[in-house]
Amino acid sequence: MRTRITTALKQAMKDKDTERLSTLRLINAAIKDRDIAKRAEVNEEATGCGDADVLEILGKMSKQRKESARAYEEGGRLDLAERELREVEVIEEFLPKQLDDDEVAAAIQAAISATGAGSIRDMGKVMGALKSRYAGRMDFGKVGPLVKDHLCSASNGG
Template sequence: MDMRTRVTTALKQAMKDKDAERLSTLRLVNAAIKDRDIALRAAGNEEAKGCDNSDVLEILGKMSKQRKESARAYEEGGRLDLAERELREVKIIEEFLPKQLDDDEVAKAIQTAITATGAGSIRDMGKVMGELKANYTGQMDFGKVGPLVKDHLCSASNGDC
């Protein structure tokens, strides 16, 4: 079952269960997916069927990250009630994301991507990141992975960064 169908099915179930918080979060996810569909069509892609699974995973990852950042800001501001609400939304969104890779798996994925792209210097970082995004969207935080890729490439080119 594709991601869009999973979200729609969960949305319908939340309506039946009268779970207002889950329903609200899933409506936000659905709206973000539809916004991406519209953006794809507006970009001159009239025959586009909409976003695919990788696009949906990217949307879900961004939404999760945004809510985690908001929760952290609310906690710093002393608004624990709002922080808890954001974290509950994160939990609902992450139900649809694949299992996050641990540090060892991330390191292995980086090494595999470097080998697959034939990267030898920091100038190849874009190729490596593209390879990782193509294969691991939703499974790792690319903001944290970027510096790790840079470290791997720098050490591969004898610290020539």
């Protein structure tokens, strides 16, 4: 994952694509910040963050920019909204394909079955299973309420 980002950064430099280069540098900076934070937590020679951490970082960056773009659009600043959305495009190049609604529903059902979840108290187990298997491929902010609905309807008999 890091190699792909570094390669893209070098290519953007060669192409003199300043906008893309800027976004890739922001991604690199966020990854380095996470590396430093991990090293501080462990208090020893940590290896830094892995691909799962990078996916999480990219997901957060994408989500932040989409929210900013929405705010800029509401404020009538379409130029800034467009810039945010162009950054989202660059960030999402490195994210795996997002699951569609049907795939998300199937993944939730599979996770509920796999964990043996029967009530809302098992929501943490289900979310943990989904996060370990689908990191970067679904928006867990939207998935949480869906899992809750599934568990509530399951515990209410249907």
